[in-house]
Amino acid sequence: MISGDLRKHLESTSAEQLVADVKIGARYTAAMLEDGNVGVAYTYRSDGLADPSLLAGRPSAIGQSTPQVLQYLESADGLERTVGLAVANALANRRAAGQQEGDILRVLSVGFLDRVGMVGYFGPLVGPLEKRVRELVIFERDLDRSDRVLPAEKAFEELRRCDVAIITATALIFGDLDPLLEAASGCREVAMVGASTPLVPEVFAALGVTLLSGVTVTDGAGILRLVADGAGMGAFGERVRKVNVRL
Numbered sequence: 001m002i003s004g005d006l007r008k009h010l011e012s013t014s015a016e017q018l019v020a021d022v023k024i025g026a027r028y029t030a031a032m033l034e035d036g037n038v039g040v041a042y043t044y045r046s047d048g049l050a051d052p053s054l055l056a057g058r059p060s061a062i063g064q065s066t067p068q069v070l071q072y073l074e075s076a077d078g079l080e081r082t083v084g085l086a087v088a089n090a091l092a093n094r095r096a097a098g099q100q101e102g103d104i105l106r107v108l109s110v111g112f113l114d115r116v117g118m119v120g121y122f123g124p125l126v127g128p129l130e131k132r133v134r135e136l137v138i139f140e141r142d143l144d145r146s147d148r149v150l151p152a153e154k155a156f157e158e159l160r161r162c163d164v165a166i167i168t169a170t171a172l173i174f175g176d177l178d179p180l181l182e183a184a185s186g187c188r189e190v191a192m193v194g195a196s197t198p199l200v201p202e203v204f205a206a207l208g209v210t211l212l213s214g215v216t217v218t219d220g221a222g223i224l225r226l227v228a229d230g231a232g233m234g235a236f237g238e239r240v241r242k243v244n245v246r247l
Contacts (some may be wrong), residue, residue, distance in 0.1 A: 005203050006073060007073045011067050016066055018034045020033060025226075027043060027230055028040050029041050033090045038220035040223060070084055078174070085173060094216055099199070099245055100244045101241055107211065121146055152176075156183050163188050168192075170194060191213055197215075199214050205247040215240040
């Protein structure tokens with residue numbers, strides 16, 4: 001599975017570090033490494049709610065080595081997968097050559113003939129995309145997010161009839177990314193989107209992904225505080241850089 005491929009790649013290409021801090025918030029989780037770099041990931045939600053207290057009493061990731069915590073990526077527990085992905089992003093999501101800073105709409109390849117499938121409701125993208133494409137179909141676990149979304153499971157069928165797929169990286173946490181990418185294999189453009197996105201072209205290029213759109217953290221201490229207070233992406237502001245990597 002993709003989570004295993006990501007773990008193996010990071011273990012083989014990243015220097016081992018200790019996890020210095022982890023904050024599990026109601027919306028996002030943040031992990032800081034001993035070198036000060038921070039990665040974030042969407043906090044796993046069960047039945048629409050994030051419950052960080054479910055990790056109470058379990059061994060903490062703080063003080064463990066990165067190879068130990070990367071194993072969480074393949075855990076059967078959703079919150080452990082969240083922590084594993086935050087640590088993976090702390091290792092992978094750094095300033096590097098080939099990154100294009102800014103919103104994904106600046107680099108996404110879409111046109112007026114395209115049928116676009118969006119897995120996960122990205123509100124700020126909906127209006128602009130609807131003006132640029134033939135049809136936008138949105139799939140979402142939380143049907144209360146909008147009255148125009150379809151159930152998430154519809155994506156496995158409908159992406160096969162799309163020209164462009166925009167897939168939330170939280171699918172890594174929910175375990176859906178493998179079948180979603182298989183369903184999108186016929187799409188001209190396949191973008192992984194969101195703060196949870198690992199900026200690791202070496203893993204995702206072979207899977208048909210054409211664009212990675214994620215973040216690098218510029219103010220680690222600030223992000224840890226915000227995440228602990230339950231803040232979401234809208235509050236991160238200049239504490240993160242939105243970056244895009246064309247594969």
